[in-house]
Amino acid sequence: MTAVRGDLVAAARDLQPLLRDHAAAGEATGDIAGPVADALHDAGLFGMWVPRTLGGAELDPLPSVEVVQALAEADPSAAWVLMAAALATGTGGAYLGDEAVAAMFGGARFPVVAGQGTRPGRAVRDGGGYRLSGSWSFASGIKHAQWIHTLGVVEETGEPLIFVLPVEQAELVDNWDVMGLKATGSIDYTIEDVFVPAAFTHHGPTETPVRGGDLYRLGIIQFALVGHSGWALGVSRRMLDELAALVRWKAGRPGTMADNPHFHTTYGEAEARWHAARAFVHDAWDAASRAIGEGRPLDVRQKTMVRLALYNATWAAEEISVAVYRAGGTTALRAGVLQQYFRDMHAGTQHVTSAPGVIEACGRQLGGFAPGHDWLYMNLVPREG
Incomplete structure (x- = not known):
């Protein structure tokens, strides 16, 4: 199997035109298009979290956020498939027994596990x-x-x-x-x-890898948080960029929003919300990355912060999607990028990682109301022993 080489963030950005070209076809068929799947393979992105000993990238959290964000800016469904498959493929390579890994990782391409x-x-x-x-x-x-x-x-x-x-x-x-x-x-x-x-x-909740480095002390659920954070940031970034382009295109017409102070305020607030969400995600994962880089497991507060950052990014993105939809008028109503992204964003909010119980548990932990507790998946539970 050929090892992953090069800058995966740049590779993801290079794929954006291809993903955009095939997004509508994927919507129609209910599946990412064959050329998209092939391109994700060829770029090595399915090996994003595969251990280096198996030819993978073993990619750190912050560049992983950027990979998923870049893909989501081009097609939310393709980004979602990639982050889900990369998680299952990479953690399988890290945590399964030798017999399984020998059966799974012997081909010319990385396996896709879903x-x-x-x-x-x-x-x-x-x-x-x-x-x-x-x-x-x-x-x-x-x-x-x-x-x-x-x-x-x-x-x-x-x-x-x-x-x-x-x-x-x-x-x-x-x-x-x-x-x-x-x-x-x-x-x-x-x-x-x-x-x-x-x-x-x-x-299931293991944080002890059979192969690979300290990255795999994150455990499965933390990899999921990385991916979903990048996804929310990518979807909301594309919506903001599409709205700005639409309004600029209509500039000079009577009643255009390009000259509307209320629109300028709405857009500025949305940009502030997006940049604040991104900064929180990057800050939380920078701290987590430093911990695993030093060979330390994440403590309960670090686990709380990466969950809180994702929750905040998801619901900030949802608020942005609503503001963009309203400002987009009938263009957002019709088939096209704004409509698709609005629908995709509201599908994404239904995921368990951003459910109401998450913010409640984060509040309990950060407020000091759950001594002796730790995270099991997305639940704050009494620590064993």
């Missing part, structure tokens, strides 16, 4: 592995995947495990009929009594 890591299925022990059953939703990018990454709970112990298995062993349910993020193809799937060897599993 699935769902929140609602769990059921698993029972069976010799050297487990038998897994369940039904899951929101498998973003699974139409391009060779492997499924999915959460199950072992009935005998209650342990949450990530199971990785060939996509052919699941039944895919092509039911992605949604308002936004249409091209992600985030369909449902079911698995019925499939044997998964133990080497193809790992503890």
Whole structure:
């Protein structure tokens, strides 16, 4: 397998024209276009979080935010698929057993791993592995995947495990009929009594890599926070840029917003909101990156801040999308970039990482009302021991 080389942030920006050209086709088919998937492979972006020992980039959080932001500025669905698949592929490379990695990472391209890591299925022990059953939703990018990454709970112990298995062993349910993020193809799937060897599993909340460096002490959920932060910033940045371009294009006509002080105020406030959200994301991840660079696990406050930064970025982006939609008038109503981005943004707000319980838990932790607690995925729970 060819190792990832070069600047992945620059590579993502170079792909923007291609992604923009194919965005409408992806919306129509409910899947990112073949040329887009090929270009993401060719640029090495599916290997963004794959360990260097497997040829990946092992990319740090801040440039990872910029990669996803750059892709989201061109097509939110393509960015969403990339961040979901890069997470499952990269953490599989870091946390799975040697047998699994040998089977998955032997091709000319990085494998694409997709699935769902929140609602769990059921698993029972069976010799050297487990038998897994369940039904899951929101498998973003699974139409391009060779492997499924999915959460199950072992009935005998209650342990949450990530199971990785060939996509052919699941039944895919092509039911992605949604308002936004249409091209992600985030369909449902079911698995019925499939044997998964133990080497193809790992503890769900693990922060202890089998291979790769200290980056993988983040654990799966922190990688998700990185991706979703970049996504929110990219979507809202594109909306602001499109609105400004639209108003400039109409300048000189009677009643144009280009001469409207109220519009100037609205736009200035939106820009302030975007830059504040970006600064918070970068500040939180700069602190987290310094910790992992020094070989230290994130403490509970650092985990809180990266969650709070994502929550803030998501809902700032939602506010920006509403302001842009209103200012865009009938142009935003019709099919086109503003309408698509408005719909995609409101689909993105439904993700568990920006649910109301997150801000409540952040407030409890930062206010000192949860001593002895730590984060388990997106929940603040009593620390074990």
